[in-house]
Amino acid sequence: MTIVYRRELLANAILEIRETLPAMWAEMAPGFGAEQPEPRWDLYFTAEKRDAAFLLTAREEGRLVGYFGMILHDNPSLKNELAATATPYYVVPHPRRGMILLALIRHAIRICQRAKVKKAMIKTHPWASAESLLVHLGAREVSKDFMFDLAVREVKEVVNA
Numbered sequence: 001m002t003i004v005y006r007r008e009l010l011a012n013a014i015l016e017i018r019e020t021l022p023a024m025w026a027e028m029a030p031g032f033g034a035e036q037p038e039p040r041w042d043l044y045f046t047a048e049k050r051d052a053a054f055l056l057t058a059r060e061e062g063r064l065v066g067y068f069g070m071i072l073h074d075n076p077s078l079k080n081e082l083a084a085t086a087t088p089y090y091v092v093p094h095p096r097r098g099m100i101l102l103a104l105i106r107h108a109i110r111i112c113q114r115a116k117v118k119k120a121m122i123k124t125h126p127w128a129s130a131e132s133l134l135v136h137l138g139a140r141e142v143s144k145d146f147m148f149d150l151a152v153r154e155v156k157e158v159v160n161a
Contacts, residue, residue: 003100004059005107010044013057016064024090028128044087047071056107058091058100066091068104070112075119084112086122102133109137 010017021037029037047053052073058066068089075083086108091100105122112120122139124130131141 001060003065003096003103005103006057006059007107007111008055008057010041010048010055010069013055013064013067014041017067020064020067020090020092023092024088028088028090028125039088044069044071053087054108054111056104056111058104060094064092065094066097066100066104068101068108070108070120072112072115072117078118081118082116084108084115084117084120086120098133101130102137105130105133105137 021039025037044053048055053069053071055067055069057064066089069087070084071087072082072084075081089101089104091097091104094100109120121142122130122134123145124134
C-alpha cells in the first residue's frame, strides 16, 4: 500500500488524531503518570492561524497512520533567530512504522528550512525513542529533560553532609 504524506489543517485531522491519543499516550507517556491526554488544541489552532505551526499527516488508503507537527517561534536563547519545536507526534503500529516517521520528519525539516528556521528541536523519550532516526537524519543530542511530577511527590530535601 502507498503512504501519502501531506500538510493538513488540524481541523481536518483532529478527530482522527484524537482517536490515536490513548494508544500514543500509553506508548509515549508512561513517565507522565495516570494523567490522560488533554492537548491544548486552542494553542495549536492559534499558532496555525498565525502561520506559526504546521501539521503533516501520513495516510494509507485515506486512513491516518501517522502525524507530526511543529510550532515556529522566536528562539528564546538567540536574538533574531527563528526556531521550531515538534509537537507530540505518533505513528500507529505498522510494518513500515520507522520509515513513516522518518519521512514525516524529513518533510517537517524541509518546511522549516523553507520558513528560514535556524534551529529545529524534536523531543524523544527514552522508553519510546526515535533517537536512531534523528541521528540518521543528522540531528545531534543537545540536552536532556528532567521532570518533577509535583502532583505525585515533593522534591527531596538537600542534606549537606
